[in-house]
Each structure stands twice: as structure tokens, then as C-alpha cells.
Amino acid sequence: MSARAPWTLVAGREIQVKLTDKNFLIGTGLTILLLLAAMIVPTFFSGSGANYEVAVTDAQGTALVEELETTLQEESAESSATPVTVADRAAAETAVLEGDVDAALVAGEDSWELLSDGPDTGGLGSALAEQVRTDALADNAASAGTTVEALTAGTELTTVDVAEEEGGMPPIVAYAMGFAFAMFFYFAAIMFGMQIANSVVEEKQSRIIEILAAKIPTRQLLLGKVLGNTVLAFGQLALIAAVSLIGLTFLDLDVALPGLAGAIGWYLPFFLLGFLALACVWAAAGSLASRTEDLQQTTMPLTMFLVILFIAGLNLEGAARQIFSFIPVASTLVMPMRILEGDTELWEPILALVLVVGFCALTIAFGARLYERALLHTSGSLSWRKAMTLAKD
Template structure:
């Protein structure tokens, strides 16, 4: 039996190579971290319950709106008359109602006399009975008729009287009323309902970004400090580069935030198509398409800073102080963005992060040049690149410091 011998340094070289291969950075490391972040979040009961409750509220509100619209349906009235002239007046009243509501209708029942009409009204078989008495027309009702019907019949009676009097005077109603009409004109050129939709949609865009940035930002910081407090990060950092840890956390939470936002917006748009506001959906297409990249760029610009805030803490109790600057900044950006007006609002729509709230709102209102969202998005991307550099530096330098909370000044002085 022979024994195979090797040169003295060969075995140790193989072992070193094997160890180096095990510790070598793998381009899949960040993907593993990202998938873990997503998997943990998707199995978190609080996350699933809160998302479900939000969806139920959105569906409930839109469903209620659709239900009310369906129940309201077409307006229908019934009127009893005892003469051909009465029928003509009711027909004119129906035309008045249809000018306000296309599906409105008034059914006419012809009876022999006013007493028969009054009997139908008191029995609840008609909304009113129109009868002619000395000096004009009278509408009989049981407890007061519908106000819209009364106004329409009053207009029809007035028109019939004007026509009869004009013929008796040898003229026509248009000539008789020449110069006597007052018309109104809205010089703003805006539809009141459209303006309301623009304001509400713009605020919702801002709220979605604010809530996602705050919720997932704190989640990133919590994840970092929990791994640091339990010393698991020391094991992870031994096999996974710190840069890959940060990249995975940021990308994983970005995908979660974007997915949740897309789900809520998608359900809202589908539900909106079943309401009376569906005519505004085309108006929201361009702002929504721009909102998506603004959302991602703004979120990523802040995500690394949240990770850095988590790395600066050594215990969960330290998070309140390390994340406070970011929380206050988000609140300030959100409040200021919603209260800016005029030129200040236009200028604010180019400020990174604030542009994620203001630019989609301006796009909803219209009158925005094609270059404006492009420039604002480019500014956000550049700002995001800078925050990623700063955030990743702070994260890398403070991550292994477990002796206590690390201040910002201390982290900048550390080597990493």
C-alpha cells in the first residue's frame, strides 16, 4: 500500500482556496437577502391584516358609492290630469326634468274629473294631481309632492300661460321675453367635480408615498437593529458582504412597498370604474404613469438612510432617537407640500422627495410641460444616488459597533 504525498504547502493552499471560495462575494447574495425580507413581511400577520383592512375600506367605500348610484336610478313621477291641456303641461314638465336628468320620466293618468284625481293621490297611486281652477292651475298632493316635480310643473304652467297670453296679444313668447333672460358663465373653465377628483387623487398619491416611506423605513431600521442586537449580523457579515446586506434590504422593501402601493391603486381604479366618477379615469393615466417612477426613486432615496438610522442604534430602544430626524423630515415634506401654492408650489415640485408628492398633483391639474417631470425625476435620481452613498457609508461603518448608540459624528469618523 502506497501513500500519496504532496508538497508541504499544497494542502494548505487548497484549504485556503476553499475558504476563500466560501467567503467570496456572490452576486446572488443581495437577492437572497431581498427574498428573505419579502418572505418575512408576507408571513407577518400584522402586515397582512393591515393590508387587508385597507383593501376592505377601499372596496367598501367604492362599493357604497356604486350602490348609492345604482339605487338612485332614474327619477320617475306619476301625475293625474283630467284634461288634454293638463297632459300637455305634464309633457312640458317632463322635458324640463330631462334637461336636468336624461333618464327622468313623468307618467300621466287621465281621469274624468278632479275628484277622481284627488282620490288617486290620497290612495298613494300618484305623486300629484294637476287640475285647472279659476285663475290658474293647482297641484294636489298628499303631504307635499316632490320638490323637483313641483318646480318642473311650475315652469311648464308658466310657459303655457306665457304662450297663451302672447298669442292673445298678437306676439310670440320669444319676442315677449326678448332681453329678459339671465345666463351664467363660469370663466374658470373648470368642472367642479373634476377639481374635487384632482385634489383627492393628488392627496392620496401623497399619503401613499408618506405612509409607505414611514412604514417600510421603520421596518428597515427595525430589521437592521434586531440583527445587530442579537449579534446575527456578525454571522451574516462573515459570509455575505455588508454591501449585499444593505442592497438586499433596500430592494426587498422597495419591492414590497411598490407592490402594496400598486395593489391599492389598482383596486381603487377598478372600483372607480364602477362609480359615476369613471369619466375621470383617462385624466389620471399620465399622472399615474409618472407617479410610479417618482415613488420608486423617492423611496430608494430614503431607504438607505433608514438602514443607516438602524445601524446607528445598538438596541431597539435607541431607534426612536436615531430615526427621529428622518421621521420629522418626512412629516415636514408632506405638510409643506400640501400647503404650497403658486410659484412656490411649482418650485417645490422640483425638490427631490417633495416632487414625488407635488409633481403628480400638478400633472393632474394639467398645464405641465413635458420637460418638467423629466427634470424633477432626474433631480430625485441624483439626490437618491447621493443619499445611497451617505447611507451606505454610515451603515457600513456603524453596523459592527455594538457597544452603544453611535452618533452621526462618530460614524463619520469610523473606518469601514
């Protein structure tokens, strides 16, 4: 035996087995690819600017459309507004109806008219209306011997995003990131939890556990399995978080980075403690089974527990949601969402962490007790209640 602590050997083996598992590596790779696709693909649909062709009948109309193009390109370099000169109003109407142009701009008796095929002109109507207004204001100001700035002084309304000033983020982004946090913990808890349970039952089924238990104390075995899988889960989380943050810096969503960084700082300890609170119980669930086929029965209570927490965490509102965010394990799902939304005081996540630490101590003691009593039982699966009555091996 190595001079190292036995649990380090067990943890190292758990990590090595998982890192050489093609399914695990492919799953992690696909998760990262899907995450990058979710951030990058929308840019292909939103990145192209608007392109308009507008029929005009005179030089003034041509100048207005050209000025509109300059205005549009200040917002998006790919936008364009192209004037198409026609003979008269009748020709402009024909061009619109035949679909040769998007609309036509013609001078009326006292105002400009926009000719379109149907009532919906999209963004072109509002853009041209603003351009005509700006051009008319400039002409009127020049006639009155003043400036456009003087005429429009005090008429502008500026929108101030208070949430952004306070380091928050748009509500839709906060909800999406909170949902992603909750979803990741849910899947990590089930995937790595089942890995722990499956590792335990495979050793029982092959009778290797009898050799291991003779050489390594039972609690050292449990500690190695739990910590090995915790390192894997936490490492996968860190990798996905790093890819997300790097990806956001290349997108317009980088406005959410300040608030997101703080939320991730809180999410990491919640994730770690929440996972540890369940890991020993997953190991105990594996020890209750004698064959791989029995795992579904022995792990069902844990799976249902996580499903209920996940559904409740996403659907509760108001005071019920606030109370739920302090319940251990559920706090890993809900409290980070509240932090993202800016709905918490500093003491709230601190109190939730203290509560989950206490709960973690209880579940570790409970899981270790079950694990020690059921580990060498190989004659059929055990119920949770019956396992507690067995003598310690």
C-alpha cells in the same frame, strides 16, 4: 453559499418575510377593501332616482305628470312621477297638507299652479316648470302653424368642458386623486422605511448581523434590504393602482381615466426614486440603534422630515407650491398633484425627476456610509453625527 449574488438572497428573504407577515397581508387587504368601498358605497346613495306623487284635478294635469315621468326616466330608469286624481283644488290642498302627495298641480286662470307644503319643492318644482313650459310651447307652436324647434332656435346654451376636452378631469377628482397619491407615498415611506430599520436592528440585537457580515459584504446586505423592500412597496402600489383603475371603469368616474392614466405614468417613477432616496437612510437609522427600543429616537428625524413635507405639500399655494414641487422627495408628493391639475409643462416633471435622481445618489452614498460604520456597533444607540466619525467596519 449560493452562486447567486449575495444581495439577491437578502432581498428574497426580506420579500418572503413580509409576504408571510399576517399584519402586512391584512393591512393590504383592508386598504383595497376601503378603496373599493370608497368607490362603490356612494353609488348606493346616488343611484336611486326621484319618485314623486302629484295630485291633479283634470285630464290635462294627468297628462303633464305622465309626460314628466317620461322625461325623468330618460335620465334615470328608477325615477317616477305618479298622478293622483282628486276632486277639486280644495281636495288637492288637503292632500298636500296631510302629506298624501308631494305637491299638487292645478290649473289657474292664466297659468298652472304648483301647491306645496312649504317653499322648498326640491327638484319637483323645477322639473314640473320645465314640463309645463315645454307643453305650452308645443301648443303655441301648433296654433301658430310652426314647430317648437323653430320657435326655440338659437335659444339654447351649450356648456363645453374645456378641461375634459384636453384630457383633464374635474377639479374635485384631480384634488382627491392627488391627495391619495401623496397620502400613499407618505404611508409607504414610513411603513416600509420602519420595516427596513426594524429588520436591521433586530439582526443587531440578536447578534445575527455578526454572522451575516462575516459572509456577506456590508453593502450587499444594504442593497438587498433596500431593493427587497422597494419591490414590496412598488408591488403594493401597483396592486392598489390596478384595483383603482378597474374600479373606476365600473363607475361614472371613468371620465377621469385618460388624465389619471397619464398622471400614474409620471407618479410611478417619482414614487420609485423618492422611496429609494429614503430607503438607505432608513437602514442607516436602524443601524444607529442597538435595541428595538432605540428606534424611535434614531428614526425621529426622518419621520419629522416626512411629516413636514406632507403638510407643506398639501397646504402651499402659488409660486411656493411650484418651487416645492421641484425639491427632491417633496416632488413625489406635489408634482403628481400638479400634473393631475394640468398645471405643468412637459419640462417640469422631467427636471424634477433629474433632481431627485441626483438627490437619490447623495442619500444612498450618505446612508451607505452610516450603515457601514454603525452596523456592528452594539453598545448603545449612536447619534447621526457620532456615527459619521466612526471608522469603517
